[in-house]
Amino acid sequence: MASQSLQLSTSDGVSTLTLNNSAKHNAMNFAMWQALPDLLQRVAADHASRVLVLTGAGERAFCSGNDVSEFDKVRSTPAQIEHYNGLQRTVCERLSKLSKPTIAMVDGYCLGAGLEFALLCDFRYCTPASRFAVPAVKLGLPYRYEDIVKLLDVIGPAPTREMVLRGRQVAGERAAEIGLVHHLAPSREALIREVGELAAELAAAAPLSLAAAKITINEALRRDAEPDLALCQKLADEVYASHDFIEGRAAFTAKRKPRFEGR
Template sequence: MEPTTTFGTYGTLELELSDRILTLTVNRPAALNALSQEVVAELWKAFTAVQDSCTHDAGWPVRGVVVTGAGGKAFVAGADIREMTSMSADEAAGYSRSMQAVTLLIEKLPVPVVAVVDGFALGGGCELALACDFIYATEAAQFGQPEVNLGLVPGFGGSVRLPQRVGLGAARELIYTGRRIDAAEAYRLGLANRVLPTRDDALAAARTTLGEVAAKAPVAVGLAKQAITGATGRSTAEGLEGEADAFREAFTTEDMREGTGAFLEKRSPSFAGK
């Protein structure tokens, strides 16, 4: 993969684009990739650039994103505790809201985002992974929301998204105790989609999955993600209404005509992303 400046330049992130899959690496290994305010700002910048590229006019250069961490010890070990100790309560609230905004942006992207977790995904790291569509973990991965050990609570979405992933009872137990779990337990709870032996294996598996997605109609994939994300926390009736809206919008696309036509003509579709 070749480095790309298409989506900007960064001090704490590395971005590589290959075969329409963007790999975004949080690159602060000396700090176990902790989410400093600079990292949070750069994540916002990077994901905003990806969002802006997801149009027919831009050619849909990105069809999927892999998020991972550098250094081999951590995906993202958590928030930056050194920075937090000097924050006022109001500054901490701003820090919380800025990273929450990043996680909401990830959920709104019309392309799937896969977290490849190797090593620690604790606190903010776990919360970053939870905002992604899938989590592929290595056998060395560890997950947890240990904020109570510091006299804190989750601030980047853990109290909302962890129950959605693992259920209310399991989430309460993990958050109240601050307990860490390994990859096998994360898979059993439904937090991790897959567990692979090494980081390279997990990255390859993520790219394979995103490669499958990249061959599909990008607008349809985005609408499917919108319908699923939009249904979270809503009643069944409200979720179905959102699904019907997405279904209707799909019918307005050229890709729908191409996909159905190709099916009837027994040929492979060629999606234009519009």
């Protein structure tokens, strides 16, 4: 356990990071933003962790956004706004650059910052009870360029205009229709089971291959610069030179499951 509001555990190669502020539908408060960078760094550095599942405590919310009730104290002056936004960018950068596969397990509200977290994950699974929204226009907040780009890249311009300009909630079924989520589970029980199956599948795969593939996909989707092709080639070369490449070939020849070590 990392703190009362954030819980991190790892088992069988799968790390689970739980947003635990259920009294406020797992809204992100300032203390949670401060703690998240170190927790994500721990996941990145933990060799035993091969996959990260991000979820919310309870059965009503993944994350309902930021805790607006504390904005007068922590996000009202120009200096406070700059510091708060800087923390958010640090967290989002570390989540997006995590070389391990990430899964957002959504049940209930996924609003504002919660939607941003989900968009930064490689996989998004949800239930029909889930509700996705960008409520910025109803709170008098800006929705910044980098945040809109995340949504555009996933669902395209028409649904993005609908979500951002109207600020209305999108139900789980509609989220699946527009490609906002990868999979719609029929119930919470099915969601937990199916995310567990996906996480186990990813944890059993070759970590270096996964990292190289994820980073290469991210490079191909970059908007701020040309893809770093030299980096992509370097990662591919490292995979070819790895012990896991030898193990993968040996397991295929012997018709057994490979035992990848991430080296």
